[in-house]
Every structure is written in C-alpha cells, then in structure tokens.
Amino acid sequence: MDLGKTILLTLILGLIILFSIIPTCFSAKNKSDKALQNLTPNVPQEPWMQSTIPEGGSIYSILEKSGIPLPEIARFSYQFGNYIDVTTLQPGDTLRVIFDPDSQKITKAMFTQEPTIRHHFKTESDTLRYEKELLPVSLQTRIINGELNNTLDSTLLALGLHPYEKQQINNGLEGDINFQTDARNGDKFSILIEERIFEGKRMPRAKILYVSYEGSRTGFHELFRYEEEEGAVVNGLYNKEGKARSTSGVGYPLGYIHVSSTFGRWVNPISGRWEFHTGYDYRASYGTPVYSVANGVVTVSSYNGGWGNEIRIKHPSGMVTQYAHLSTLGVRTGHAVKKGQVIGRIGSTGYSTGPHLHFGLMQGGQWISPANLRMVGAEKLSSAQMEKFKLMQDKIRQQLEQAPA
Ligand SMILES: [Zn+2]
Known part of the structure; x- marks a missing residue:
C-alpha cells in the first residue's frame, strides 16, 4: 500500500467515525437541555x-x-x-x-x-x-392612628385598609360599641397591624393585632388578637378578659375551618354537571366532632338519600341548620341541643366524594348562604387559653411601644 492510499483510507475512516459521532453529540445536547428544564419547574415550557x-x-x-x-x-x-x-x-x-x-x-x-x-x-x-x-415576604408591624369621619367603614377604607382587614376591626368593635347612637366624628382609634411586604408592596389580608377606640360617649375599649394554629376558629380579637366582642350567639360547626366549596352555582363533583350547591362544604378528617352552631331542637336525625346521615336543628330565631354526610348521628329527633354540643362525627355517607361536612342554612324555607351567618369562634377563652393570651397581650403591648406609626 502506498502512502497516498493510506492517507485516503485514513481520511475516509475518519469521516465515517465523525458522522457516526455527530448525531450522538446532538442527542446528548438535547438530553442536557431537558435536564435543565426539569431543574427550573417554574419556567413554563408547555402551552399554559x-x-x-x-x-x-x-x-x-x-x-x-x-x-x-x-x-x-x-x-x-x-x-x-x-x-x-x-x-x-x-x-x-x-x-x-x-x-x-x-x-x-x-x-x-x-x-x-x-x-x-x-x-x-x-x-x-x-x-x-x-x-x-x-415566596419570601418580610413582616412589618405598623400603627395606624385615625379619627372617625362619617362611618367607621369609610374611615378605615380611606386609611388604605383592605375590606377583609376592615371587617375584622368592625366585627371586633361592633359587639361593644353602638356605632349608630354613640360614635361621634373625631373619636380616636389606634390599630396595630402586621403586614407582609413583597417587592416593596403590602399584601392584603394583614393581621390585626390590636385595636383601641375612644370616644366621648363610647368610653375606652381595647381588643387584642388571640391566635392558635392556622385555621383555628378561636383566632381573633378579644378584650383583656378574653371575651369576644362580636357576640352573634352563633358558633362554628367544627374547630378548624377549611372551606372546600361555597354556596351557589358549582360543577357537582359526582354528576359532573352545573348545579346549585345549597351550603358550604368543610374539609375535615373522618371522625372529627361536629358541633351545633347554636341552641335549638333536633328536627331531623336520620339517613336521608344523597345527604347520607343528616341532622337538622331548628333554632329559636326560626333559622334551621343542616349537617350532612356524617359517619355517626349523636342526637335524636326531638332532642334539645346546646350551642357547641357534639351532635355527630364527620363522614362521607350519601352522595359524597370524601370525608367532609356539608353545612346548610335555611331561613323561611329557603337555603341561604352560610356566609350570612356571623360565626364566632369562642365567646370566652378557656382558662388554659387565657394563660397563653396574657403572654400574647404582653408581646402586643411591647410591639405597640416599638412599632412605627
Ligand atoms: Zn355540599
């Protein structure tokens, strides 16, 4: 074999090797791109x-x-x-x-x-x-001082409070102050608020830690926030003695609240069609105790088709409350029940997709939204809760001294 042939053969062999490698290189590159995409799940690569x-x-x-x-x-x-x-x-x-x-x-x-x-x-x-x-947010506590100008609602909104925050303050104070008769323009109030700040902006749904209100006819009132785990119904504003100011006389049917479906038009999870949902669904685990939200008399306690094990209670105001899909019925028709009494346990009986409480509210023979019911977690904190609450009050007073206005 002469030198020229050897060079030519080496060249051909080299080209063959090169072309067999190239596609491997491309696919290897594709693989590394995919690995990169998987590491950044928040960057949408597909048609969202x-x-x-x-x-x-x-x-x-x-x-x-x-x-x-x-x-x-x-x-x-x-x-x-x-x-x-x-x-x-x-x-x-x-x-x-x-x-x-x-x-x-x-x-x-x-x-x-x-x-x-x-x-x-x-x-x-x-x-x-x-x-x-x-995403990381920074917490900031701040004091908002104000004077009543026209209504409390409009005054709070004018100070830049979110409707949800305004409602907490309103509910807290209304139980104690008759705004219709006793409030006067110029009455003074202070609010300690814990805000979450993200990219320089405050996020809605801030926590109201403290409210004071003073007027010539109303006198001086103070409310402090009591807090347990997230979602606990006792979380809220109380006076120094641990009394909730908002006393509607109606409690919650569960100790922790997570609403999985509200009242109104919904796509029924079982039929898969547009229907009307006549109450609230509260997510809860199997066996969780269910409470009567107010005093009353049991009018239904039986298995009732799609509702499964169902209890209905008629209250002195004429309102009827309904508790459906229970695993056990703890009271009988005709029984008198007290607010906060355990009437049954969470289950998934009847047309139900999993353990939850269907809570219905009826007035004048019509289902109405439970959002119309002002439920209060506790009218008075227990002595064990009061011990924790005293420490919380001390901390809030310290924050009041340190917080910027
Ligand atoms: Zn339901």
Whole structure:
C-alpha cells in the first residue's frame, strides 16, 4: 500500500467515525437541555392557559371559559378545594393550567395568590399531587392612628385598609360599641397591624393585632388578637378578659375551618354537571366532632338519600341548620341541643366524594348562604387559653411601644 492510499483510507475512516459521532453529540445536547428544564419547574415550557379570577368569579367559571369539559372541571375543582380554602380566593388571583386533549385531563396547574403564594398541582393517574411554594415576604408591624369621619367603614377604607382587614376591626368593635347612637366624628382609634411586604408592596389580608377606640360617649375599649394554629376558629380579637366582642350567639360547626366549596352555582363533583350547591362544604378528617352552631331542637336525625346521615336543628330565631354526610348521628329527633354540643362525627355517607361536612342554612324555607351567618369562634377563652393570651397581650403591648406609626 502506498502512502497516498493510506492517507485516503485514513481520511475516509475518519469521516465515517465523525458522522457516526455527530448525531450522538446532538442527542446528548438535547438530553442536557431537558435536564435543565426539569431543574427550573417554574419556567413554563408547555402551552399554559392562564385565567385571572374576576370580581364574583369562581374556579368553575374560569375553567369553563378555558373550554375544559365539565367532568374534568368537576374532578379538578373538587380536589383543588381540598388543598385551598376557596374563601381565600380573591379577584386578581391567577390559575394556569395545561390541558391534555388526549387524556382529557388537566395534567398540571399553578394557582397564584396575592402574588406570593404559588400552589402547584400535577395529575398522576386521577389524583392531584400538590405542593405549596411561598415566596419570601418580610413582616412589618405598623400603627395606624385615625379619627372617625362619617362611618367607621369609610374611615378605615380611606386609611388604605383592605375590606377583609376592615371587617375584622368592625366585627371586633361592633359587639361593644353602638356605632349608630354613640360614635361621634373625631373619636380616636389606634390599630396595630402586621403586614407582609413583597417587592416593596403590602399584601392584603394583614393581621390585626390590636385595636383601641375612644370616644366621648363610647368610653375606652381595647381588643387584642388571640391566635392558635392556622385555621383555628378561636383566632381573633378579644378584650383583656378574653371575651369576644362580636357576640352573634352563633358558633362554628367544627374547630378548624377549611372551606372546600361555597354556596351557589358549582360543577357537582359526582354528576359532573352545573348545579346549585345549597351550603358550604368543610374539609375535615373522618371522625372529627361536629358541633351545633347554636341552641335549638333536633328536627331531623336520620339517613336521608344523597345527604347520607343528616341532622337538622331548628333554632329559636326560626333559622334551621343542616349537617350532612356524617359517619355517626349523636342526637335524636326531638332532642334539645346546646350551642357547641357534639351532635355527630364527620363522614362521607350519601352522595359524597370524601370525608367532609356539608353545612346548610335555611331561613323561611329557603337555603341561604352560610356566609350570612356571623360565626364566632369562642365567646370566652378557656382558662388554659387565657394563660397563653396574657403572654400574647404582653408581646402586643411591647410591639405597640416599638412599632412605627
Ligand atoms: Zn355540599
């Protein structure tokens, strides 16, 4: 073999090797790109559909607008409510979903609230996997001093308070002060507020830690925040002695509240069709005690079709409350019950997709929204709670001295 042939053969062999390597190089590069995408899950690489909750909008209405079939809306919304208390949804919150036309399923979703809380969902088989991501916020306590000008509502809103914050203050003070007769323009109030700051902006739903109010006819009143675990119904404003100022006489049917469905038009999780939901669904684990929200007489305590084990109680005001899907019935028809008495246990009887309480409220023979009922966690804190509350009051007083106005 002469030198020229050897060079030519080496060249050909080299080219063959090179071309067999190139595709491997390209696919290796593709693989590393995919690995990179997996490391950055918050950067959407797939076609997301995004909707923003409008005023008065619901999770059902925005999913329907995306053209997703009703049975899938039913499945997704029901499981969504198990992770997110739907009463915390606010206009402006955004839902992004990936809908797979082959499986007819929402394969991924991200729900962003206010905008620091991101809820990530992923469908695996028929189950929604869930992960919560909290973006770092800084907490800031601040004193707001003000003088009454016209109504308390308008004064608080003019000071830049969010409607939800205004409502906490209002509910707290109304139990003690008759604003109709005793409030006067120029009455003075102070509020200690704990705000979450994100990218220089304050987020809504701040915590009200303290409220004082002083007027010539009202006298001086102080309220302090008592707090247990998140969602505990006792969390709220109390006076120094641990009495809740807002005394509507109505309590909560459970010790911890997580609303998975509200009153009104919904896509029924069982039928997969638009229907009217006549009460609130509260998520709770199997066997959790259920309380009567007020004194009354049991008018129904039996198995009742779709409601499963159902209790209805008639209260002196004429209002009727309903507790459905119970696992056990603890009271009989005709029994008198007291507010806060255990009447049964959480279950999933009747047409039910999982353990929860369906709570209905009837007035004049019509179901009305339980949102109309002002429930109070505790009228008076227990002595064990009072010990914790005294320490909380001391801390709040210190914060009052240190907080900037
Ligand atoms: Zn229900």
